[in-house]
Amino acid sequence: MSRIVAVFFDWAGTMVDFGSRAPVMAMEQVFGHAGVPVGEAVIRRYMGQAKREHVIAILSEPEIAARWRDARGANWTEADVDALMVRLEPAMRECAGVCRDLVPGAAGTAASLRARGIKVGSTTGYTRTMMADIIPAAAEQGYAPDVIICAGETAQGRPAPLMLWKAMVELGTWPASACVAVDDAPVGIEAGRHAGMWTVGLAGSGNGVGLPHAQFTALDRAERVSLMQPVIGEFVEAGADFVIESVADLDLAVAAIEQALRSGAQPGSAPTLFLGELVA
Helix, strand or coil: CCCCCEEEECCECCCECCCCCHHHHHHHHHHHHCCCCCCHHHHHHCCCCCHHHHHHHHHHCHHHHHHHHHHHCCCCCHHHHHHHHHHHHHHHHHHHHHCCCECCCHHHHHHHHHHCCCEEEEECCCCCCCCCCHHHHHHHCCCCCCEEECCCCCCCCCCCCHHHHHHHHHHCCCCHHHEEEEECCHHHHHHHHHHCCEEEEECCCCCCCCCCHHHHHCCCHHHHHHHHHHHHHHHHHHCCCEEECCHHHHHHHHHHHHHHHHCCCCCCCCCCEECHHHCC
């Protein structure tokens, strides 16, 4: 049996929706409807946060705030955020329903962890409503985590550790130093660090590169690594213990964490280590 007691996965860009496309599609739709179009780069800058916090972060950018004021005749308010969220909930559900395929290797990775006695949990920046169609679709594809903590179900979202701690409580798993947080966004790595867990960043499948699976895998290795380099840098800055390309490589990180636990090491005690395709 493993020394690791639980692994907590993010959802979009980590276990489903290679490239984390759904939030971009939904945000573009909602801000466009409000008369203040927002580009993909701005949307991706705050990926991983709870969606209300994500909306506020976008509106708080000086250029976006100025364009909102020009288009709407006044500075944005919390009431405007409320109105955007009313439209974002169904838009996210619709877009997530389109982008609901599992990341290749996700189901097998979860099954492998369970076979070793490791519990599988999850947290997400999506609300429970946004997840309504994703959860059963993932289960049909072979992935059903033991617990799912959604945005709004704790007092604060990422980078606070509260969702991860709530997931630990519901699973009855401890200590945090025997748990692992896996995420495609630096803010998720920060949450894992704050929670006292081992952290694994995914450089290829998520928000940082932002390409669909077919387009990403069509690139040669040098092109893929080049696209991942800035993402890797962000994970290093966030303090990730390990960085891999996708969850298909998680067994490498699990083996490294088990070895670290046997030696008495703690999360965050060593420089970031790159595994798999990133060092091939």
